Amino acid sequence: MADVPRSHPRYESLMTRAKVEEGVKAGLVATQGLIAHGRGEAFDYLLGEATIAPAEEAARAAAAHLRLARNAVLSVNGNTAVLVPDELAALQRTLGCKMEVNLFHRTEERVTRLVAHLEKHGCTNVLGAGAEPTIPGLDSERGRSTREGIFSADVVLVPLEDGDRCQALRNMGKTVIVVDLNPLSRTAKSASVSITDNVRRAVPLITRHAESMSADEARRVAAAFDPQRNLRETLDVIAQRLRALA
Numbered sequence: 001m002a003d004v005p006r007s008h009p010r011y012e013s014l015m016t017r018a019k020v021e022e023g024v025k026a027g028l029v030a031t032q033g034l035i036a037h038g039r040g041e042a043f044d045y046l047l048g049e050a051t052i053a054p055a056e057e058a059a060r061a062a063a064a065h066l067r068l069a070r071n072a073v074l075s076v077n078g079n080t081a082v083l084v085p086d087e088l089a090a091l092q093r094t095l096g097c098k099m100e101v102n103l104f105h106r107t108e109e110r111v112t113r114l115v116a117h118l119e120k121h122g123c124t125n126v127l128g129a130g131a132e133p134t135i136p137g138l139d140s141e142r143g144r145s146t147r148e149g150i151f152s153a154d155v156v157l158v159p160l161e162d163g164d165r166c167q168a169l170r171n172m173g174k175t176v177i178v179v180d181l182n183p184l185s186r187t188a189k190s191a192s193v194s195i196t197d198n199v200r201r202a203v204p205l206i207t208r209h210a211e212s213m214s215a216d217e218a219r220r221v222a223a224a225f226d227p228q229r230n231l232r233e234t235l236d237v238i239a240q241r242l243r244a245l246a
């Protein structure tokens, strides 16, 4: 891992970059994942590399939906697997739910590696190997899912999603929760809940909310959440920050 002094003002950001880089070398992250990460960093800069209030509210709504789910599945790609493997294991323990590796740049070899990597970090029942094309209207490799996992899930958490799959999963009647630093993406606009935050901060935040939420509170929180209003508030916060920086 990179030799970065803890006192460096961008320590967390540089260590996160190093994780993605190591992930590419280990055959866990797609090379395209480096580009996706850089794009995410640019949006994170606009947020001040911190969780803003609308993201906090969205993470609470995400926890509520996951708590109420009959069959929740955490969908994991290469970037997410290397950025938050321990945090995903903690969220899975809290929810007692399934996890499935789902890749855009899919090879069976990378799926197998990612399943082993996640299990090494404490994740269990990690599905995804041998997934079949099952998601209607989606021709990419992301259209593959397992019957017992994403295909039959009622609630899916998908960090770093692409817009087409988000819409295709919504069309199947699922509640889709995304974590995407870009609040203008098609993914963010089509999700049931979009958390505009770095996956490194968002996943532990969802877990904290889920740990302390009763079923009654979850029903109230899920019903009160308005995804469009939340995205407008997110853009307002970014606009205010830009005016303050200019």
Ligand code: PTJ
Pocket: 029, 030, 032, 033, 034, 035, 036, 037, 038, 039, 040, 041, 043, 077, 078, 079, 083, 102, 103, 104, 105, 106, 160, 161, 162, 179, 180, 181, 182, 185, 197, 198, 199, 200
């Ligand atoms: O592992 P694979 O094969 O499934 O491929 C994964 C990537 C991420 C390469 C693939 O899904 C992809 O190309 O994604 P996109 O279309 O570039 O979208 C990535 C989105 O995630 C962008 O909107 C980024 O702003 C956002 N993003 C990047 N890093 C983070 C992030 N959002 C939250 N946390 C991050 N750390």
